[in-house]
Structures are given as C-alpha cells and as structure tokens.
Amino acid sequence: MIPWFTDPQHWNGSDAIGLLIGQHLIYSAAALAIALLIGFPIGLYVGHTRRGVVIVAGTANALRSLPSLGLIVMLVILFGPVFKSDLAYLVPCLIVLVLLAVPPIMTNTYAGIAAVDPASVDAARGMGYSPLGVLLHVELPCALPLIFSGIRSAALQVISTATIAAYVSLGGLGRLIIDGLAQRDYYEMVAGAILVGLLTLAVDLAIALASRLALSRGLVR
Amino acid sequence: MIVFKNVTKRYDNGTIAVDDLSLEAPKGRITIFVGPSGCGKTTSLRMINRLIAPTSGSILLDGQPTEAMNLAQLRRKIGYVIQHAGLFPHLNVVQNIATTARLKGIAKKQALLIASELLERVGLDLSFGNRYPWQLSGGQQQRVGVARALASDPEFMLMDEPFSAVDPVVRHQLQEEFLRLQRDIGKTIIMVTHDIDEALKLGDQVAVLRTGGVLAQVASPKELLSNPADSFVADFVGRDRGYRYLSFVDAASSLAVMIEPVVALGTEAAAARIVAKDQWILVVNAAAQPLGWVDLDRQSGPLRESDLNLSGTLASQDHSLRQVLDAALSAPSGRGVIVDAGRVLAGSVRLSDVVAAIQSAKAAGWGGRP
Ligand SMILES: Nc1ncnc2c1ncn2[C@@H]1O[C@H](COP(=O)(O)OP(=O)(O)OP(=O)(O)O)[C@@H](O)[C@H]1O
Ligand SMILES: [Mg+2]
Numbered sequence: 001m002i003p004w005f006t007d008p009q010h011w012n013g014s015d016a017i018g019l020l021i022g023q024h025l026i027y028s029a030a031a032l033a034i035a036l037l038i039g040f041p042i043g044l045y046v047g048h049t050r051r052g053v054v055i056v057a058g059t060a061n062a063l064r065s066l067p068s069l070g071l072i073v074m075l076v077i078l079f080g081p082v083f084k085s086d087l088a089y090l091v092p093c094l095i096v097l098v099l100l101a102v103p104p105i106m107t108n109t110y111a112g113i114a115a116v117d118p119a120s121v122d123a124a125r126g127m128g129y130s131p132l133g134v135l136l137h138v139e140l141p142c143a144l145p146l147i148f149s150g151i152r153s154a155a156l157q158v159i160s161t162a163t164i165a166a167y168v169s170l171g172g173l174g175r176l177i178i179d180g181l182a183q184r185d186y187y188e189m190v191a192g193a194i195l196v197g198l199l200t201l202a203v204d205l206a207i208a209l210a211s212r213l214a215l216s217r218g219l220v221r
Numbered sequence: 222m223i224v225f226k227n228v229t230k231r232y233d234n235g236t237i238a239v240d241d242l243s244l245e246a247p248k249g250r251i252t253i254f255v256g257p258s259g260c261g262k263t264t265s266l267r268m269i270n271r272l273i274a275p276t277s278g279s280i281l282l283d284g285q286p287t288e289a290m291n292l293a294q295l296r297r298k299i300g301y302v303i304q305h306a307g308l309f310p311h312l313n314v315v316q317n318i319a320t321t322a323r324l325k326g327i328a329k330k331q332a333l334l335i336a337s338e339l340l341e342r343v344g345l346d347l348s349f350g351n352r353y354p355w356q357l358s359g360g361q362q363q364r365v366g367v368a369r370a371l372a373s374d375p376e377f378m379l380m381d382e383p384f385s386a387v388d389p390v391v392r393h394q395l396q397e398e399f400l401r402l403q404r405d406i407g408k409t410i411i412m413v414t415h416d417i418d419e420a421l422k423l424g425d426q427v428a429v430l431r432t433g434g435v436l437a438q439v440a441s442p443k444e445l446l447s448n449p450a451d452s453f454v455a456d457f458v459g460r461d462r463g464y465r466y467l468s469f470v471d472a473a474s475s476l477a478v479m480i481e482p483v484v485a486l487g488t489e490a491a492a493a494r495i496v497a498k499d500q501w502i503l504v505v506n507a508a509a510q511p512l513g514w515v516d517l518d519r520q521s522g523p524l525r526e527s528d529l530n531l532s533g534t535l536a537s538q539d540h541s542l543r544q545v546l547d548a549a550l551s552a553p554s555g556r557g558v559i560v561d562a563g564r565v566l567a568g569s570v571r572l573s574d575v576v577a578a579i580q581s582a583k584a585a586g587w588g589g590r591p
Binding site: 117119120121122123124125126127128129130137138141142144216217218219221 | 267270272292293294295296297299300301303304305306307308309310311312313320321324353354355366369370373379
C-alpha cells in the first residue's frame with residue numbers, strides 16, 4: 001500500500017488525492033449545512049412546543065430506511081432533463097446526502113430540547129423570560145450536548161456515503177473506489193477506502209474537540 | 222399587597238383546583254398556604270404570576286389586576302422559587318443568580334456583583350460562585366434558588382415548598398436564615414408548604430386550604446392554634462397544638478431565672494462537688510458559654526470533655542416558653558439552661574418554675590407575642 005501512497009502520480013492531475021479529499025469535504029459540508037438549516041429549526045420548534053412529535057419521529061424513520069444508491073440513480077434520471085451540466089448530478093447527490101443527515105440532526109435537537117429539566121424551564125418562564133428567551137437562554141444551551149452528537153453522527157454518515165458521488169460521475173474519494181474497481185486496480189480501491197476512513201476519523205475528532213470547547217462545564221461532567 | 226378576589230381554577234379535565242378563593246397577603250409579611258396534597262396550593266401560587274390563568278375571579282398586585290399587566294413585566298416584579306430550585310445547569314452559581322437581575326436590564330458586571338453579594342446573604346461561601354448546579358447539595362441549590370429570586374430585588378416573592386428537598390436539620394437552618402433575611406428585606410411573600418410546623422414557624426399569616434381548593438381558615442399562627450375554625454383545621458393543626466401554642470408565649474416576662482454554679486473543664490471532681498447544687502454540675506468555657514453537664518456521682522479526678530453530658534438544649538431568655546420547657550425537660554439535672562443572645566450563661570430554670578410560668582400565662586389569657 002505504501003508505494004501507492006508515495007507515488008507522485010497519485011498526488012497530481014485531475015485525480016490528485018488532495019483534490020479528491022477537497023471535493024469530498026465540499027460535498028459533505030454542503031449537505032451538512034443544508035441539513036442543519038432544515039433539521040435544526042424543526043427540532044427546536046418541535047422540542048419547544050411538543051407539537052408534531054409523531055410526524056418528526058415518523059419522517060426520521062422513513063428517511064433512515066431510504067436506500068441511498070437507488071435514490072441517487074432515480075434522482076439522476078429524474079433531474080437529467082431538468083438541469084444542464086454537472087448540476088444534473090450534483091443536485092441528486094446533495095439531496096441524498098441531505099436526506100441522510102436530516103434525521104439525526106432533527107431528532108437529536110428535538111430530544112435535547114425535550115430532555116431539558118422541566119423545573120429549569122418552569123423557573124425561566126416564572127422569572128419572566130419570553131418563550132423565545134426560554135428557548136435561547138435555557139433550552140438550547142442545555143440541549144447542546146445532544147445536538148452536537150446529532151451533528152457528529154450526521155457528519156459521519158454523510159462522509160462515508162459521499163462516495164456515491166463518484167457513481168454519478170462526480171468527484172470525491174469515491175472516484176478511487178469506482179475507478180479502481182473498473183480498472184481492477186485493487187490498491188487504488190483500498191487506498192480510497194482507507195482515505196474515507198481516515199477522513200471520517202479526522203472529522204469525528206474535530207467535532208468532538210469543538211463540542212468539548214463549546215459545551216458548558218455544567219453539562220459535561 | 223397581593224389580593225385574591227373570588228379566584229377559581231377549573232382545569233380542562235374538570236378538576237376544580239381552587240374554589241372561590243378570596244384572601245389578602247399583606248405588604249412586607251409572610252403569608253403561608255398550607256394544606257393536604259392536591260388542595261390547590263401550587264395552583265393558587267402559580268395563578269399569581271399567571272403561569273396558570275384563573276378560570277374566574279381576579280388577582281391584584283398593589284391594587285392592580287394582574288390580567289391587565291404585561292406578562293413579562295408582571296413576572297419580573299415577582300421572585301419565584303420552585304421546589305427543586307430549577308437552577309440552570311449550564312450556568313455556574315453566580316451566573317444563575319444574576320439571571321433575574323439581567324432580565325431586569327441590569328448590566329452584566331453589576332448583575333454579577335449583586336449575585337456575589339447575595340451568595341453570602343443566603344449563607345453560601347463566595348467560593349461556591351463558580352461551581353455548577355450539579356456540584357451542589359440539595360440545600361445549597363435551594364439557597365441559590367432563593368438568591369436568584371432575590372437578585373432582581375422584586376417587590377413580591379412566591380415560594381413553592383422551597384425547603385422541602387432537604388433533611389430536617391438543613392431545613393431548620395434554612396428556615397432560620399430565611400427569617401433573618403426577611404427581617405432585613407421585608408418582602409411581601411407567599412409561601413406554599415404542606416408542613417404545618419413550617420407554616421406556624423414562618424408565617425405571619427397562615428391560610429389553610431382543604432381538598433377541593435376551598436379556604437378553610439386564614440389567621441395568624443397563634444389564632445390558628447387557639448381558635449381553629451372547624452374540625453378540619455383543628456385536625457390539620459395537629460394533636461399537640463396545646464404544646465405548640467407555647468411557641469407563641471414569651472418566657473421572659475413570667476420566668477424566674479436562678480443562678481447556676483459552674484466550673485471549667487479540668488476542675489477536680491472533689492472541687493466541683495463543693496460548689497455544685499446537687500450531683501450535676503454545669504461546665505462552661507472561658508467565655509462563660511455552657512458546654513454540658515457532668516454527673517459528679519460518677520466522676521473522680523479532673524472533668525474532661527468526654528465526661529460531658531450533652532443532652533440538654535439551650536433556651537434564650539427572649540425565647541418562647543416552648544423552648545424553655547424543652548430546655549428544662551432535656552436537662553439531665555432537671556434545670557433548663559438559659560443563655561443570652563451571645564450564648565453566654567444567664568442562669569437556669571427548674572421544670573416546676575416553667576410549669577408555673579405556663580400556668581400563670583394561661584390564666585392571664587396567654588400574653589406575650591402577638
Ligand atoms: N395541569 C393540570 N391538569 C389537571 N389537573 C391538575 C393540573 N395540575 C393540577 N391538577 C389538579 O389540581 C389539584 C390541585 O393541584 P395542585 O398542584 O395545586 O396541588 P398542591 O396543593 O400544590 O399539592 P401538593 O402538595 O401535592 O403539591 C390536584 O387535584 C391536581 O391533581
Ligand atoms: Mg404543589
């Protein structure tokens with residue numbers, strides 16, 4: 001394996017490792033950002049009001065059972081005529097990744113808010129916080145540990161699944177796996193798998209570190 | 222002043238929690254809601270800051286009906302202490318206390334300063350300031366909860382079983398601190414408890430509620446003990462109300478305090494026998510504060526700390542007859558030890574003298590404290 005990684009050919013050109021990692025991270029980050037924009041507010045709303053709990057749980061379960069590969073193929077066929085250029089592939093790819101990331105973010109945000117000690121919320125209301133004040137000053141800060149862990153598991157799933165971008169002729173580390181398979185270059189395939197694994201680990205560590213810095217010592221013992 | 226005018230609360234499921242409650246909680250005084258579980262105490266309290274909306278009737282704060290007030294402004298005028306403190310787990314103690322001051326619009330620095338001062342006020346060391354709620358005991362959390370309610374210097378305080386989550390010793394301590402604090406700050410307070418002893422001890426006025434949310438009687442503790450309105454109140458106030466009543470009768474006026482001979486630790490038993498009235502001798506420290514009794518019949522050689530019998534309670538001269546009686550009953554010598562405000566020995570009283578004092582106080586129609 002080591003010769004494969006030290007071969008300068010693999011670090012240059014349109015298939016350079018650095019470039020593939022960059023693409024992989026961009027797809028993942030974009031999908032996570034969109035999923036946050038969707039899942040986080042919904043989780044906050046449902047957690048705070050306790051309205052729509054059943055819908056959220058049902059939706060999350062349904063989304064979790066979607067087969068990513070089948071979905072992306074279907075979406076490419078659907079969107080092919082609608083978009084020109086790479087967008088015809090990029091949009092389906094992002095949709096699949098977003099659908100994957102929304103459930104953990106949404107349900108963990110909801111669960112985090114719902115698990116806040118009712119006595120704290122009661123005290124906050126009684127001392128004169130507005131409903132939004134209760135959410136921002138008490139519920140959200142107390143829910144942060146669970147929200148972070150939701151983001152963390154969403155990120156891990158998205159990064160490992162982002163390899164499917166290569167199935168629809170986009171970039172990312174999936175290229176190595178798919179091209180390697182096509183050319184029967186097993187070293188390339190294994191290298192792709194190793195890189196995805198390392199990237200997942202690195203991001204996991206980064207998020208763990210960020211949450212450690214961001215969370216109040218009152219919440220993590 | 223907080224006024225309830227014909228307030229009724231019927232929950233959606235048809236439960237009538239509070240039934241036509243009319244009551245005044247006077248300014249600067251402690252009013253206690255007491256009654257069996259489920260009689261509507263919490264509901265009554267939470268209707269004041271409109272965490273619960275009354276079904277009918279109205280509640281007035283200094284003459285203003287609460288339903289006409291802005292909700293946030295109403296609540297910021299009222300300090301609210303709940304049973305399990307309800308501290309914010311992500312904030313440290315000082316930040317927790319400062320929240321109500323911040324809500325009132327006080328700048329952060331100033332709010333934290335106020336919070337630190339209040340910390341000492343409720344009997345917590347400054348070093349607790351940067352602890353988090355999970356690092357505190359139940360009693361310490363309660364104190365922080367009280368401090369947090371006080372930080373905005375509200376005109377009114379609502380307290381829902383604030384001392385219930387702690388053991389009897391800590392509760393007693395918190396109650397004493399609370400009374401001392403209230404003497405300084407003089408807030409208009411409504412407190413909920415289901416402990417009649419706590420109600421009688423803390424309340425300037427006690428409202429007894431019965432199941433179904435009906436007010437059974439509202440009166441001063443003394444009145445409640447001597448003149449229960451009906452058999453429910455009489456039962457609730459308890460079997461030993463005759464004895465409890467002594468809590469409200471001053472000892473000072475009617476009691477003859479005798480001189481009690483004392484010795485210091487280290488005195489030889491033989492020397493102590495010379496001054497002692499009988500087999501029991503009282504031992505004091507250098508500041509003349511009582512340490513305990515020694516039984517000279519079982520003593521030889523110098524009196525040591527381990528020889529002390531510590532079973533006697535102390536009563537202060539301005540205390541009630543109940544405490545003096547307790548001191549006399551608990552003293553192994555039969556002579557209750559009386560001290561002054563600085564715990565310095567003032568003398569002793571015999572049980573028979575206490576009983577005589579009780580008799581004459583009763584004959585005089587229970588003078589003493591109002
Ligand atoms: N949200 C609610 N919906 C319906 N019924 C309620 C609700 N809250 C309280 N009740 C009922 O109203 C009555 C009064 O309740 P409340 O909590 O005021 O009693 P309490 O005197 O504070 O009792 P405790 O000493 O147990 O705290 C009870 O019968 C209770 O079951
Ligand atoms: Mg209650």
